[in-house]
Amino acid sequence: MAAMTSRLLILLAALLHLSLVACTGRTVDDDDDAADDDDSSAADDDDAADDDDASDDDDSTPSGDGPLTVFVFEESPAGSSPVVGATVTWDGVPYTTADGGAVELEVPPDTDYEIVVDPLNGTLVQHVYGHKSAAGAALNVSSLELQRIDQGLIALGLDPFDTARGVLTVGVVDTAGNDLAGVPLSLDSAFTGSLVPAPAGPPASGTTTGGTGQVLFINVDPSTVNVSIEAPWTCTVAPGGGVLGPVTSFAGEVSRLDLICE
Secondary structure (H helix, E strand, O other), X not given: OHHHHHHHHHHHHHHHHHHHHHHHOOOHHHHHOHHHHHHHHHHHHHHHHHHHHHHOOOOOOOOOOXXXXXXXXXXXXXXXXXXXXXXXXXXXXXXEOOHHHEEEEOOOOOEEEEEXXXXXXXXXXXXXXXXXXXXXXXXXXXXXXXXXXXXXXXHOXXXXXXXXXXXXXXXXXXXXXXXXXXXXXXXXXXXOEEEEOOOOOOOEEOOEOOOOOEEEEEEEOOEEEOEEXXXXXXXXXXXXXXXXXXXXXXXXXXXXXXXXXX
């Protein structure tokens, strides 16, 4: 039983870490290919300069806008797998994930968004808050069953998830996209407990980000919630650097906010 509990806590920590990976415009596979991307960046910069020169001779000015690509994964002790057929809703319009668990959303530049993800298979609905700049970005959303959340919370001596309340996850990265530890977070809404996921091993209890840059607030009252960050940290909303504003906690569902802090 102890071994099973440990695996569940490690899975919970890994899930929360995966959810934040793409808030800076990277997918999980992109992280593995980062070195190759760096090698080609100089050539890309040369091409960009050529494109800028060519634009001077063109009456039309490209917007440089790209889509927000959402990847939905199902998490289990056996690993991660893409979810085909998950519903991703933006601006009141539902979309469906296809191969690779992906769907592209034409979110306009400089837009604050709330994307609602229903991964199916009895997992919790998630409300993902962010800000999109002109550049395209990728966003990973990983599912988790209520039972697994409860088992992890009970193992840490915390109250189980009350479906009359919500869960709010806050993830923090630095300006280079690295998980940022040591950032104290607070809410102006009541909650019964909080988890700080670790890069390896079970999460701890607390409200200051650890090695994964995340805090999971449990049983948040359904309401409009403001997240505060103590000085000297200053933060904007990922991935595009928007102004930090309120989010909403929903009964029986998960809300998620990703931040860039320095």
